[in-house]
Amino acid sequence: MTSERPDNYPALPGIRQRQLHDIEGMSVRILEAGYETPNRPLVLLLHGFPELAWSWRKVMPVLAQAGFHVVAHDQRGYGGTTGWDGRYDGDVAAFRTHAYALDAMRVVFALGHRSVAAVVGHDFGSMVAAYAALVRPDVFRSLAMVSFPFDGPPALPFGDADHAPTPPGPPLAAQLAALPRPRKDSMAFFASPEAEADMLHPPQGLHAFLRAYFHVKSANWSGNYPHPLTSGSAAELASLPTYYIMDQALGMAATVAPDAPSPEQAAANPWLPDADLDIYVRAFRRTGFQGALNWFRCHTGAIGRSEIALFSGKTIEVPTLFVSGKADWGTYRKPGALERMRTTTPRMAGVNLIDGAGHWVQQEQPERFTSALIGFLQEQGTEP
CATH class of the missing domain: 3.40.50.1820 (Alpha/Beta hydrolase fold, catalytic domain)
Known part of the structure; x- marks a missing residue:
């Protein structure tokens, strides 16, 4: 740091x-x-x-x-x-x-x-x-x-001393990648070596990236209608917003950019005005994201x-x-x-x-x- x-x-x-x-x-x-x-x-x-x-x-x-x-x-x-x-x-x-x-x-x-x-x-x-x-x-x-x-x-295996191990199924990452529209979990992205540069030096700039990231995960974004999931299959997980289940080829900066608020919407945000957002921008510009991302790893x-x-x-x-x-x-x-x-x-x-x-x-x-x-x-x- x-x-x-x-x-x-x-x-x-x-x-x-x-x-x-x-x-x-x-x-x-x-x-x-x-x-x-x-x-x-x-x-x-x-x-x-x-x-x-x-x-x-x-x-x-x-x-x-x-x-x-x-x-x-x-x-x-x-x-x-x-x-x-x-x-x-x-x-x-x-x-x-x-x-x-x-x-x-x-x-x-x-x-x-x-x-x-x-x-x-x-x-x-x-x-x-x-x-x-x-x-x-x-x-x-x-x-x-x-x-x-x-x-x-x-839960840990119990009473399995006399049983042959059950072969594991394909990992979730492989299941998501195999979908017709290949996907990846944002948790896995945050744990990847490319995550910090993607978010710290995005094409739209750090302020615009964080503005979009806070926006899409808030009630301000019209795409958030959460509901319980039933199967937990890769196909069902892919119904989540892309800030959680991302397109495989994209980083987080490109993922949230299309749904960024307009300048007028950002200026009218009552719970995160630019002066408050700038606190985050200055902090992460100084420290980078990698220390924070290491928890995900x-x-x-x-x-x-x-x-x-x-x-x-x-x-x-x-x-x-x-x-x-x-x-x-x-x-x-x-x-x-x-x-x-x-x-x-x-x-x-x-x-x-x-x-x-x-x-x-x-x-x-x-x-x-x-x-x-x-x-x-x-x-x-x-x-x-």
Whole structure:
């Protein structure tokens, strides 16, 4: 990653920013609200891809007003957190989910808390939050997953000592590539060596690329009508928008370009004006995307499978909430995950799909999102 000093976020009322040093060898930038009053219960917010702690700017003051100490940090590979190796040929294992969960716990402890009232994770941050609650329920005492449901560790073979192994079928990548219109999964693309250059130096420019990417995954784009999938076949997956199941020959920049908003639509965007989008543009122009993309390499590869398989059969034993936008395909992206999540989280408090929001629900509909989160915390008896 670049050694340039990261820009500060713009000042926001009621929110301060600072660096926490020596967090797993990193300097971690945090945003913090409700810090003035000691001994408040802590709510930890974990952003997704391609986002930053800045993504929580609209909900942090409201949570603080409700009596919580609220913290969001730039996760490993992102923004103002420094000290990570973002090379493609660097230490990829440093970006596994386990490392992100440990980072989160170190932030909690550094701030003088032994536990959090809730860990809230969006997008890939939902996977990190779920993993943290799975392995350390004493620290992460309730869980809110946003946009991506965690359906539990994989089942391991059992009682198969006297059975011959079942030959595996063709991998999903091969099945997608064999379709009449050859396709590929965006998760696999993000794990590929060409992903960073495609997104960091797109023909339309970084600002226009990110504008289009945020647009097509939001409720603003008319093509988002999510629904549950049934078979999980390659042909069915190919019915998802191309930002999830891509044309095989295209990168992400070319995938989202045809559906980019017009200049007039972009200027009228009420939840992500250009001044806010520019925060992301400057951050990723400085750091690049590779550090962030390395999580996908772990998650989709052997590292991710092996670390989560250790917990096969274990459930999340803390109160849990799932929140997503009604226009967010992330809810159904992994066929059957939403249904399996209920078994993985026996203390599930509810599934809340919010009107008028797509994938960026805490930015698109911050009032409805924060109301759902505060209601969940109050139901668990988490009183400031």
